Amino acid sequence: MSGSKNLSHLLGSMQPELHDEVFVFATMSERNIPDSVTPIMQFSEAEGTTIIAPLRQLEEAGLDYEFPCRMVTLNIHSALDAVGFLALVSTRLATLNIGVNPVSGFYHDHLFIPADAAEDVLAELVALSAEHRSMI
Secondary structure, eight states: OOOOOHHHHHHHHHHHHHHHEEEEEEEGGGGGTTTOOOOOOOOTTTTTEEEEEEEHHHHTTTTEEEEEEEEOOOOOOOTOOSSSHHHHHHHHHTOOOOOEEEEEEOOOOOEEEEEEHHHHHHHHHHHHHHHHHTTO
16 A cells, blocks of 8 residues: 655646645643644654644643644655655745645645745645646
């Protein structure tokens, strides 16, 4: 059940989907994540546990957070060891001066992008996919 490693296939077949919810990043001790906060991602580092969770949940819990963002799911099953896919996507967004925080799941790659740039990012990713569609 491994995903695609073919860069042209990944780029030409991806179907970027912009999610409605606004997410934020926060850091805390893993044992201090309130029950009312349901992270969609958490990652343990030496300094603390990073979570990505809905903005409204962290506000309601009175927790500090950073980077209000939207999530774009690339909707193509990419292999975990695919080479260049996220690099090319990130580089393309960098030409628009838009930073991206990518997260790879088993099936898909997800991009956390500034909330105020969401529509521009989606349009750029759709254009990027269209440019590579003829190569598959």
